[in-house]
Amino acid sequence: MIMEMVGSFTLNTGNSQRSSLRRLKNGVPQGSVLAPLLFNIYISDLPTTISRKYAYADDLAIMHADGVWQAVDGALSKDMATLGEYLQTWKLKLSTTKTVSTVFHLNNKEAKRELKVNFNSETLPFCSEPKYLGVTLDRSLTYRRHLESLRKKLTSRIALLRQLAGSGWGAGVTTLLTATLVMVHSTAEYCAPVWCRNAHTRLIDPTINDSLRIVTGCLHSTPPDNLPTLAGIQPAELRGSGATISLGRCAMEPGHLLHSALTRLSGAVVRHLKSRHPFVPASQKFISLSDNNNIRAVQWADHQWNAELLDNPTRLLILFQTPVHTHPE
Secondary structure, eight states: OOOOEEEOOBOSSSSOOBOOOEEEOSSSOTTOTTHHHHHHHHTTTOOOOSSEEEEETTEEEEEOOOSSHHHHHHHHHHHHHHHHHHHHHTTOOOOTTTOOBOOOOOOGGGTTOOOOOEETTEEOOBOSSOEETTEEOOTTOOOHHHHHHHHHHHHHHHHHHHHHTOTTTOOOHHHHHHHHIIIIIHHHTTTHHHHTTSGGGGGTHHHHHHHHHHHHTOOTTSOGGGHHHHHTBOOHHHHHHHHHHHHHHHHTSTTOTTHHHHHHSTTOOOOOOTTTOOHHHHHHHHHHHSSOTTSOHHHHHHHHHHHHHHTOHHHHHHHTTSOOBOOOO
């Protein structure tokens, strides 16, 4: 983005001193509270495109679905030309190094086929596993590569958690619980409604169990099913379901980014692989399972967990001695 603005910056000296004026030729002041508002106003008149547009801050994605490869290439290329004219008119610059094309489908015979999207007489680079808003995508949306990368990130955080629980001076239980919720679970559950029903979640399950063992002081031989009860933290599967319900209810509100997708597919017969468990049908299923739509997602997960514990008296006895820690909705 190239937006020429002039602004002054107040120094935190306590004497109301101000720096000299600086002319910004790229974007808006870093960290300014007005920056998001100003940018949204500036691009509020984005032109109409054939493809659907999805934007978050300065990250813009366009998507077009068709059964013919040439039709996809043509639609995206035409939309890129339209957006290119808009950017040039309003003195905005496209980051060509970060702009890539990708494709999602389940036709293994065409697994190596690449899109040919043109922009300014050049073909945009094709990326089979692009990273968008912190989530690594792949052709068939298995999220395996994303979860592999997430496992590595969690492993480094587990190492820090072990330092906090050192045998020489280790932190208290409350501190360790807070640390694991902030450092491990919050990271592990980023965008969980998208991938939490995927079979590849088993890649991060051992890492999460390691964090629970550190918090509880359990040995490695402790059954993984008992670790959430001992730690007083909802199981990862239930936390993911609660997050799915929360996002699904938000998407039911008109104006939400996912509202059209949720309502368009409501009641429709859509073919999906059983292993994918996509967000829309899953959220509709979970919402229908919660009898009262006014109940919060965390409360629903608590009810499900309580029902599971009642079926297992051994775990229930452990729970009476352990505080329950749920994540905020």
